Amino acid sequence: MQRWLFLLFMALSLPSFSQQRCASRQPANGLEPATPANPSPAIESRSLITIPLVVHIVWYGPEENLTDEQIQSQLEVLNEDFRALNSEIASVPGPFAGDVADMEIEFCLVAVTRTQASFPNIADLYSGGRRRVCHNGLGGHDAIDPGHYLNAWVSARNDGACGEGTFPDDPLVPADEQGIFIRPDCFGTVGTAAAPFNLGRTTTHEIGHYLNLKHLWGEGLEDPLCQSDDMVEDTEEQAYSYSEFTSGSCPVHPSFSCGTADMFMNFMNLPADRCMSMFTNGQKERARDAIQAFRPGLLESSCLPVALETAPEEEEEPSLLYNPVSSEIALLLPQKDKYEIAIFDAAGRLVFRNPNASGTPHSITSSLFINGIYYIKIRNGRKIHVKKLIIAR
Numbered sequence: 001m002q003r004w005l006f007l008l009f010m011a012l013s014l015p016s017f018s019q020q021r022c023a024s025r026q027p028a029n030g031l032e033p034a035t036p037a038n039p040s041p042a043i044e045s046r047s048l049i050t051i052p053l054v055v056h057i058v059w060y061g062p063e064e065n066l067t068d069e070q071i072q073s074q075l076e077v078l079n080e081d082f083r084a085l086n087s088e089i090a091s092v093p094g095p096f097a098g099d100v101a102d103m104e105i106e107f108c109l110v111a112v113t114r115t116q117a118s119f120p121n122i123a124d125l126y127s128g129g130r131r132r133v134c135h136n137g138l139g140g141h142d143a144i145d146p147g148h149y150l151n152a153w154v155s156a157r158n159d160g161a162c163g164e165g166t167f168p169d170d171p172l173v174p175a176d177e178q179g180i181f182i183r184p185d186c187f188g189t190v191g192t193a194a195a196p197f198n199l200g201r202t203t204t205h206e207i208g209h210y211l212n213l214k215h216l217w218g219e220g221l222e223d224p225l226c227q228s229d230d231m232v233e234d235t236e237e238q239a240y241s242y243s244e245f246t247s248g249s250c251p252v253h254p255s256f257s258c259g260t261a262d263m264f265m266n267f268m269n270l271p272a273d274r275c276m277s278m279f280t281n282g283q284k285e286r287a288r289d290a291i292q293a294f295r296p297g298l299l300e301s302s303c304l305p306v307a308l309e310t311a312p313e314e315e316e317e318p319s320l321l322y323n324p325v326s327s328e329i330a331l332l333l334p335q336k337d338k339y340e341i342a343i344f345d346a347a348g349r350l351v352f353r354n355p356n357a358s359g360t361p362h363s364i365t366s367s368l369f370i371n372g373i374y375y376i377k378i379r380n381g382r383k384i385h386v387k388k389l390i391i392a393r
């Protein structure tokens with residue numbers, strides 16, 4: 001009876017997500033990379049691993065330009081959560097107490113970069129298949145030596161998610177876009193950190209993904225319940241993400257799904273920050289295997305502060321925020337001055353012109369145009385950019 005009531009409650013509450021924590025793309029089970037059978041001596045002789053962290057603050061509104069204090073508060077959370085030193089450990093239910101792991105992973109901050117973006121919500125925007133926030137020339141900041149440092153980009157995003165982490169060995173993610181992506185109001189514990197994601201657990205969770213840990217419920221909520229797993233033995237199968245526990249009280253043990261009590265307080269679930277408390281021994285083994293197999297450079301790096309090179313500024317090009325366009329044409333015009341914009345149809349006829357466009361993103365309503373292919377000419381002083389534009393409503 002209890003289980004039925006619980007399932008009913010979950011079913012009723014699932015569609016009403018108002019907050020979403022994690023947008024990480026999990027590789028399918030079929031692509032599960034083989035982890036090495038024999039740990040190398042390097043990792044055996046070194047039980048405590050210290051991962052150097054680079055934080056890139058890429059801000060638009062001044063409130064997104066987080067203080068050093070807020071960054072430091074996130075570091076403190078990581079060094080508690082990955083050493084099982086967080087205060088919530090005390091409230092782990094008895095049946096799970098023996099599963100609690102000290103991951104023996106610590107973090108040191110080696111660099112902070114600060115970049116003012118010329119348009120909002122850059123963290124999940126792409127240009128020509130490249131993730132803007134990860135590149136100097138696209139409005140973000142280049143990764144620093146991603147083979148040796150964990151790069152964290154702290155920046156606002158369009159999809160409402162608090163964060164995202166890249167899995168190791170994901171063929172779709174280039175090396176210079178590997179790391180974690182955290183929304184500023186989900187980062188750290190002070191300043192702009194906002195409840196229910198104000199205890200720094202989004203970063204803990206996304207680093208879990210970066211170290212190959214999956215969500216406890218497996219691949220995705222669209223899968224048949226209890227049909228996929230996180231590939232870790234001591235986290236029993238579960239059906240739900242617990243993401244609806246963001247306001248009010250935390251889930252109560254025992255909460256059953258898939259025939260066992262769920263470890264809802266595991267960091268790889270999605271309840272409010274205050275409801276999360278532990279990694280398991282199985283997750284520890286999987287994460288440390290992943291470091292050895294896929295991110296061995298982390299073991300060779302040091303905590304010495306990284307001297308930031310002042311690279312010559314790459315000038316950012318104007319670009320289309322979305323293409324094909326279905327509602328409005330949004331142009332990113334990175335320089336402060338005015339642009340001349342002209343749009344031509346496929347036959348070369350001028351169909352739109354604005355000699356004094358400014359502001360970014362700059363919008364032109366697409367209802368002026370019928371569906372089809374156009375060419376947009378963007379002139380700033382002597383520089384002219386021509387881009388193909390597709391209107392498809």
Ligand SMILES: [Zn+2]
Pocket residue numbers: 022023024205209215
């Ligand atoms: Zn996640």
